Amino acid sequence: MKLKTRRTTSFDIAALAGVSQATVSRALRDGTLVSPETRHKVNEAARQLNYKVDVNARNLRLQQTRTLAVLLNEDPGTSEAQINPFFLSMLGSITRAAAQRGYDLLVSFQQFSSDWVADYGNTKRADGIIFLGYGDYVDYVSKIKALDEAGANFITWGPVLSGQPGHFIGSDNAQGAHAATAHLIHLGRQRIAFLGDASEHSPEFSARYQGYCTALGNAGLPIAKTLQRDAHSSEAEGRAAVFSLLDAGARFDAIVAASDLIALGAIKGLRERGIRVPDAVAVVGFDDIEAAGFIDPPLTTVKQDTMRAGALIVDRLIAQIGGADVGSTLIPTSLIVRESCGARLPVPVKLHLA
Amino acid sequence: MKLKTRRTTSFDIAALAGVSQATVSRALRDGTLVSPETRHKVNEAARQLNYKVDVNARNLRLQQTRTLAVLLNEDPGTSEAQINPFFLSMLGSITRAAAQRGYDLLVSFQQFSSDWVADYGNTKRADGIIFLGYGDYVDYVSKIKALDEAGANFITWGPVLSGQPGHFIGSDNAQGAHAATAHLIHLGRQRIAFLGDASEHSPEFSARYQGYCTALGNAGLPIAKTLQRDAHSSEAEGRAAVFSLLDAGARFDAIVAASDLIALGAIKGLRERGIRVPDAVAVVGFDDIEAAGFIDPPLTTVKQDTMRAGALIVDRLIAQIGGADVGSTLIPTSLIVRESCGARLPVPVKLHLA
DNA sequence: TTGTATGCGTTATCAT
DNA sequence: ATGATAACGCATACAA
Numbered sequence: 001m002k003l004k005t006r007r008t009t010s011f012d013i014a015a016l017a018g019v020s021q022a023t024v025s026r027a028l029r030d031g032t033l034v035s036p037e038t039r040h041k042v043n044e045a046a047r048q049l050n051y052k053v054d055v056n057a058r059n060l061r062l063q064q065t066r067t068l069a070v071l072l073n074e075d076p077g078t079s080e081a082q083i084n085p086f087f088l089s090m091l092g093s094i095t096r097a098a099a100q101r102g103y104d105l106l107v108s109f110q111q112f113s114s115d116w117v118a119d120y121g122n123t124k125r126a127d128g129i130i131f132l133g134y135g136d137y138v139d140y141v142s143k144i145k146a147l148d149e150a151g152a153n154f155i156t157w158g159p160v161l162s163g164q165p166g167h168f169i170g171s172d173n174a175q176g177a178h179a180a181t182a183h184l185i186h187l188g189r190q191r192i193a194f195l196g197d198a199s200e201h202s203p204e205f206s207a208r209y210q211g212y213c214t215a216l217g218n219a220g221l222p223i224a225k226t227l228q229r230d231a232h233s234s235e236a237e238g239r240a241a242v243f244s245l246l247d248a249g250a251r252f253d254a255i256v257a258a259s260d261l262i263a264l265g266a267i268k269g270l271r272e273r274g275i276r277v278p279d280a281v282a283v284v285g286f287d288d289i290e291a292a293g294f295i296d297p298p299l300t301t302v303k304q305d306t307m308r309a310g311a312l313i314v315d316r317l318i319a320q321i322g323g324a325d326v327g328s329t330l331i332p333t334s335l336i337v338r339e340s341c342g343a344r345l346p347v348p349v350k351l352h353l354a
Numbered sequence: 355m356k357l358k359t360r361r362t363t364s365f366d367i368a369a370l371a372g373v374s375q376a377t378v379s380r381a382l383r384d385g386t387l388v389s390p391e392t393r394h395k396v397n398e399a400a401r402q403l404n405y406k407v408d409v410n411a412r413n414l415r416l417q418q419t420r421t422l423a424v425l426l427n428e429d430p431g432t433s434e435a436q437i438n439p440f441f442l443s444m445l446g447s448i449t450r451a452a453a454q455r456g457y458d459l460l461v462s463f464q465q466f467s468s469d470w471v472a473d474y475g476n477t478k479r480a481d482g483i484i485f486l487g488y489g490d491y492v493d494y495v496s497k498i499k500a501l502d503e504a505g506a507n508f509i510t511w512g513p514v515l516s517g518q519p520g521h522f523i524g525s526d527n528a529q530g531a532h533a534a535t536a537h538l539i540h541l542g543r544q545r546i547a548f549l550g551d552a553s554e555h556s557p558e559f560s561a562r563y564q565g566y567c568t569a570l571g572n573a574g575l576p577i578a579k580t581l582q583r584d585a586h587s588s589e590a591e592g593r594a595a596v597f598s599l600l601d602a603g604a605r606f607d608a609i610v611a612a613s614d615l616i617a618l619g620a621i622k623g624l625r626e627r628g629i630r631v632p633d634a635v636a637v638v639g640f641d642d643i644e645a646a647g648f649i650d651p652p653l654t655t656v657k658q659d660t661m662r663a664g665a666l667i668v669d670r671l672i673a674q675i676g677g678a679d680v681g682s683t684l685i686p687t688s689l690i691v692r693e694s695c696g697a698r699l700p701v702p703v704k705l706h707l708a
Numbered sequence: 709t710t711g712t713a714t715g716c717g718t719t720a721t722c723a724t
Numbered sequence: 725a726t727g728a729t730a731a732c733g734c735a736t737a738c739a740a
Contacts, residue, residue: 009716009717009718010717010718011717021717021718022719022720053717053718057716057717057718057719058717058718060718062719
């Protein structure tokens with residue numbers, strides 16, 4: 001920090017304690033390879049001189065950093081100002097987990113690029129990388145293939161698919177969406193729309209769509225493509241998707257949104273058209289971002305367990321750095337019931353459009 | 355990253371390019387102290403071998419890191435799970451700003467402790483520190499005094515006060531609260547309550563309280579201590595503060611909350627007691643967190659310019675590291691008018707309590 | 709312009 | 725249990 005005066009080094013401690021520098025180094029690490037009295041002398045001297053090990057020197061010598069890097073990949077489409085609140089929440093739990101395990105965390109917001117990996121991996125800034133937000137999945141996979149083959153240590157928060165390169169940790173999206181949809185059905189809703197990109201480019205949303213379809217199928221309800229609209233995770237797209245549905249004359253009494261942001265936008269759009277939530281249309285989201293509990297009506301949603309996710313990601317990455325062969329893992333979700341789905345209907349709701 | 359095989363070093367490049375290691379080092383830095391053809395050879399070799407400078411070695415040699423550390427200090431009181439969304443937003447803008455300027459960002463959530471400074475400053479992990487959330491101000495100031503005297507490089511996001519140690523950057527809280535209160539008065543509200551700790555331990559909230567008082571005074575309105583309640587920035591405390599007001603039989607037609615979280619809690623509390631917002635009581639918040647736009651009714655609030663703040667903090671810190679003598683700075687706020695204050699009243703509102 | 713040699717502050721190996 | 729010494733990979737002072 002202070003650059004004016006020379007750093008106090010282990011040599012200074014050695015001089016003060018009257019031992020060799022090597023002994024200082026040994027005494028400061030935990031091993032029992034030093035006599036108690038020597039250790040005491042050294043510790044005392046270190047305290048007096050306010051000595052701390054220089055991590056750069058140590059890292060250089062040890063060839064490791066005890067640092068993890070997080071790459072928050074912003075979707076090219078999103079606005080400059082806002083970061084997906086869900087990722088921010090993940091970032092929080094990752095930071096905590098890393099700190100608990102004695103790792104530093106380097107954070108960066110960038111577009112994914114192969115350069116980035118070089119910058120953080122090859123430069124020995126970090127021992128491992130956490131990817132948060134991969135953008136287009138197809139694109140992403142092609143990019144990390146090389147990384148994986150080179151034996152790099154990294155974990156991606158995202159869809160868990162068979163045959164994918166690298167290691168992924170993510171929510172059980174199908175299960176979550178299934179629970180949400182089943183909840184709606186249980187409440188008496190019959191014509192349930194799905195808002196979210198269901199293509200291979202967004203496997204997490206696709207999995208949610210699959211869960212939705214399964215629930216519909218199990219209940220003997222038809223699956224209508226006319227009740228699905230693509231949407232990326234933003235309020236604007238949620239609103240647009242609802243308008244698209246409405247303008248096409250689609251009839252529906254409920255919406256499963258692939259994310260809370262989409263749900264928020266959908267509710268706004270519905271309201272703008274004078275359609276009441278949850279009376280006419282029930283809405284359920286996905287993520288459980290902070291705003292979900294504050295909106296009107298409070299949003300029923302599928303909560304992703306960010307606390308657990310963060311801890312798991314960090315643990316796995318550290319294990320991977322240690323040479324372990326870690327796999328991918330699915331984390332269960334839970335349905336948070338609030339008021340956006342209303343109560344159980346005795347009879348099917350009267351659809352707002354004939 | 356890859357630990358199995360030996361790193362490619364500048365010596366490898368030197369061998370491949372047929373020059374000395376020193377020349378490689380020179381060629382890779384920008385100076386013009388190397389011939390074009392040599393530079394080309396070196397660059398080519400580096401590209402071929404996918405060579406990247408080892409930052410640990412470089413940092414050790416250069417005695418600097420080009421890394422900034424952010425310490426997100428969690429209030430001891432807050433729950434494990436949640437981080438103040440406002441700080442998260444600040445974190446986002448700081449991260450962006452640091453990346454743009456070529457600095458890495460080390461992030462940590464911890465209680466403030468003198469150890470922490472030692473850990474990040476003395477260990478040469480970072481060239482400078484950004485403190486986000488100082489907890490109790492009186493306490494904090496006593497802690498950083500030594501830091502400042504030691505010539506450490508750090509900037510705190512917080513209140514800008516005369517005579518304080520170190521460098522602070524923060525919003526013009528008095529101006530913001532003044533604008534919010536004046537807005538309420540302009541709308542015809544007469545008995546305006548203030549929710550937020552107005553003690554020396556929270557100078558930012560105090561400044562907001564001062565702004566509120568000034569606006570009241572300017573309008574010839576009385577300042578009643580019976581209309582003020584302490585509250586830290588959380589939904590729970592906002593709700594409790596409103597209940598306290600109500601239970602004491604206080605009469606008020608508007609609330610200036612010292613933060614959005616407090617405002618959110620206040621609105622909830624009001625609603626629980628059957629008091630309508632904004633009809634009976636208008637509410638204005640402070641921060642403009644993401645949820646502010648989503649709640650019912652959408653919250654009128656004083657926006658803190660986090661984008662600008664993040665950029666300024668980073669710029670100042672880098673300047674400070676470079677040896678400049680930077681001062682403290684106040685950033686203007688802006689009033690975001692949404693619906694929680696209602697329209698202008700032709701006559702004073704009928705108070706909900708006689 | 710380029711090469712040689714040295715040191716940044718550690719940790720680890722080899723003696724003692 | 726402790727001391728001497730080498731090496732981690734780079735950037736620079738000095739020489740050529």
